Amino acid sequence: MESETVAKYQCLVVDDEIDLASATCEYFEMFGIHSAYVTNSEECLSFLKDNEVQILLLDINLKEESGFILCKKIREESNLPILFISARQSDDDILIALNIGGDDYIKKPYSLSILLAKVKVMLKRLEERDNNATKQANNQLKTIKDIAIDEDARKIYVKEREVQLKNKEFNLFLYLFHHRNRVVTKEELFSNVWGDKFFSDGTLNVHIRKIREKIEEDPNEPKYIKTIWGIGYILEL
Structure with a gap:
């Protein structure tokens, strides 16, 4: 509805x-x-x-x-x-x-x-x-299947619906988007998104969960961001 x-x-x-x-x-x-x-x-x-x-x-x-x-x-x-x-x-x-x-x-x-x-x-x-x-949107918007991202405006769209992400959530999603369809380790995410390899898994898990709640039809059965247990995550597009 x-x-x-x-x-x-x-x-x-x-x-x-x-x-x-x-x-x-x-x-x-x-x-x-x-x-x-x-x-x-x-x-x-x-x-x-x-x-x-x-x-x-x-x-x-x-x-x-x-x-x-x-x-x-x-x-x-x-x-x-x-x-x-x-x-x-x-x-x-x-x-x-x-x-x-x-x-x-x-x-x-x-x-x-x-x-x-x-x-x-x-x-x-x-x-x-x-x-x-x-005027600039067409040049800035990069679309892969169901997801479009405008890095300059810091906006993402899922099936043409704008999704509001907080600053750290956007940075995390952007990194996964740039490295889509490959497994990204937790250590890599901490190092490149947080700038520190020694954050707790809980911090990352909370941010991933919040992103899933905003972009997935069913966050408990994610279509886009998949968990690779013990290693990290993969954004499948």
Whole structure:
């Protein structure tokens, strides 16, 4: 069964000042920027899981969990542009926000027109980036049977379905892809993917399992990544 169509939003505001968040979204909508707001970290993560968002406006002083912690969680999974919006004025707060993955910092109280201008500039850059990526896709995409891989964009596709891999998972899969149809030893993977021959088997096993969960129809009966017991793995294509 095909999944339901994912709703697309150009902007998500994360702020527990409901009146301000609502007013910001209403203002953006007047200028054709489809927006929504949530008031805490849990709602934000759930929204991002179920919807497609281009830009995040994130307050620092959330009640249950700070925007700094939420930013770190998002950065583990996504390069979604994050603009901090906060009443905190210190240089230390600004530096922390930018160092943990924020793309910009806007101080409250902010002008809706200035905020709109910043968001429009960022959306334009995202559009240009996506257009350039589309133009280059045919040259960058290498396809072997059911699997296609774009090394520059760090994306893989299984039967034309994009699969989201974390950084280390992608590096591991990429190495197996380059050495497909031959047995790759555990020591070789540790040396070339982790840069250290002395990692534990458990570390490798967990990463292989997570990749299988994302690319295999049945992770318990893998079609692509096969285990060669006592030796390593083989990617069969």
